[in-house]
Amino acid sequence: LVQNLTEKLIKKLDDFVLKSGLKRSDVRNKILEVIVKKARHFTIADLIPVLQKRYPDVGRATLYRTLPIFVSSGILQEGPQDPLGQTYYELAEGEHHDHIVCLDCREIFEFHDDQIEKRQLAVASSMRFSVENHGHVVYARCQDLSR
Amino acid sequence: LVQNLTEKLIKKLDDFVLKSGLKRSDVRNKILEVIVKKARHFTIADLIPVLQKRYPDVGRATLYRTLPIFVSSGILQEGPQDPLGQTYYELAEGEHHDHIVCLDCREIFEFHDDQIEKRQLAVASSMRFSVENHGHVVYARCQDLSR
DNA sequence: TTGCATGCAAATTCTTTGCATGAAT
DNA sequence: ATTCATGCAAAGAATTTGCATGCAA
Numbered sequence: 001l002v003q004n005l006t007e008k009l010i011k012k013l014d015d016f017v018l019k020s021g022l023k024r025s026d027v028r029n030k031i032l033e034v035i036v037k038k039a040r041h042f043t044i045a046d047l048i049p050v051l052q053k054r055y056p057d058v059g060r061a062t063l064y065r066t067l068p069i070f071v072s073s074g075i076l077q078e079g080p081q082d083p084l085g086q087t088y089y090e091l092a093e094g095e096h097h098d099h100i101v102c103l104d105c106r107e108i109f110e111f112h113d114d115q116i117e118k119r120q121l122a123v124a125s126s127m128r129f130s131v132e133n134h135g136h137v138v139y140a141r142c143q144d145l146s147r
Numbered sequence: 148l149v150q151n152l153t154e155k156l157i158k159k160l161d162d163f164v165l166k167s168g169l170k171r172s173d174v175r176n177k178i179l180e181v182i183v184k185k186a187r188h189f190t191i192a193d194l195i196p197v198l199q200k201r202y203p204d205v206g207r208a209t210l211y212r213t214l215p216i217f218v219s220s221g222i223l224q225e226g227p228q229d230p231l232g233q234t235y236y237e238l239a240e241g242e243h244h245d246h247i248v249c250l251d252c253r254e255i256f257e258f259h260d261d262q263i264e265k266r267q268l269a270v271a272s273s274m275r276f277s278v279e280n281h282g283h284v285v286y287a288r289c290q291d292l293s294r
Numbered sequence: 295t296t297g298c299a300t301g302c303a304a305a306t307t308c309t310t311t312g313c314a315t316g317a318a319t
Numbered sequence: 320a321t322t323c324a325t326g327c328a329a330a331g332a333a334t335t336t337g338c339a340t341g342c343a344a
Contacts, residue, residue, distance in 0.1 A: 021297095021298090023297080023298050023299070023342080023344070024343070024344090025299055025342080027300070028299085044333085045333090058300085058301090059300065059301045059302070060301095060334090061300075061301070061302080061303095061334085061335080061336085062299080062300060062301075064333090065335090100271060100276055102276070103279060109274065111271070113267075113270050115262065115263075115266050116262075116263050116266045116267065116270075119260050119262050119263045119266075120283075120285060123258050123263075124247060124258070124285050127256065127258065128289065129247055129249070129256075129287035129288065129289055129290075130287055130290060131285055131286070132287055132288060133285075133286040134283070135282070135283075136283045137281060137282045138267060138271050139278070139279045139281060139282075140271050140277055140278045140279055141277050141279060142275065142276055143277060168323090169324085170317080170318050170319070170322080170323050172318080172323085172324055173317090174325070175324085191308085191309090204325095205325085205326090207309090207326095208309085208325075209324080209325060209326075211308095211309060211310070212310090212324080213324095
């Protein structure tokens with residue numbers, strides 16, 4: 001399953017790479033593989049040790065050069081900004097969702113609400129904006145210490 | 148008017164400072180004055196040159212030490228994160244609002260929508276979270292080149 | 295072959311800290 | 320007096336860039 005997803009995304013990456021006059025690379029595929037396994041939400045800081053453990057030869061700089069390519073090719077999207085200011089990335093698979101960042105347990109949860117999405121569009125349109133994207137992060141507490 | 152606002156906020160700052168066992172300082176008041184004049188939304192990077200022009204003696208480090216105090220005292224709040232990742236600050240005056248960041252002209256606009264606020268609360272509550280705060284940023288284009 | 299990709303190390307940029315001095319209480 | 324505030328410079332941390340070498344097409 002994960003294997004399938006990785007391969008599917010590598011294909012997506014290849015499409016973008018060819019279209020953009022770039023070249024395929026094993027290192028990018030390796031990075032993608034690690035991301036798919038770690039999946040969900042991660043920061044660059046999260047990813048570095050995992051990547052270096054699996055593929056010690058991959059340099060940090062490459063990560064900084066690669067992630068923007070993944071975003072451009074639609075594989076990743078930028079997720080919420082945590083209260084400390086680090087940018088999260090996440091796989092762009094699946095439908096759009098917003099985030100709840102738990103201030104107690106530091107985990108990130110997802111939510112989706114059609115009404116919010118619709119109102120957001122309506123409000124921006126009424127101000128004569130065309131919406132490209134949005135980030136909606138709710139900071140909250142789970143208050144469940146066992147979680 | 149601006150003068151009044153500055154003085155009002157200095158008073159607010161004094162309250163916090165006393166309550167917290169800190170001490171009053173002219174430099175903090177100067178920084179506050181510059182912020183009130185520049186008002187609205189700014190990043191630290193925005194503020195530094197303005198501040199240094201008006202008060203060349205104030206060091207950068209002081210800014211980094213001062214802004215968190217302003218946030219704690221309720222004078223400033225953190226605004227949207229721009230697409231480049233810089234944190235905006237803004238005066239906490241007035242009612243809560245969310246932001247539209249224009250990808251064309253780079254300006255930041257505000258909006259407020261009760262329905263969105265309510266739904267947001269409802270959704271988080273249904274997931275057993277208690278909401279502390281939130282950031283909602285819509286990235287959009289004004290498409291009006293004259294703006 | 296040509297030009298992108300990569301690792302490494304140096305360079306940048308942004309932010310924090312240590313320390314001596316000055317100000318507030 | 321005591322303790323916080325501040326500037327400066329040094330230290331850190333995060334990210335970007337230059338360059339020589341390695342691959343992909």
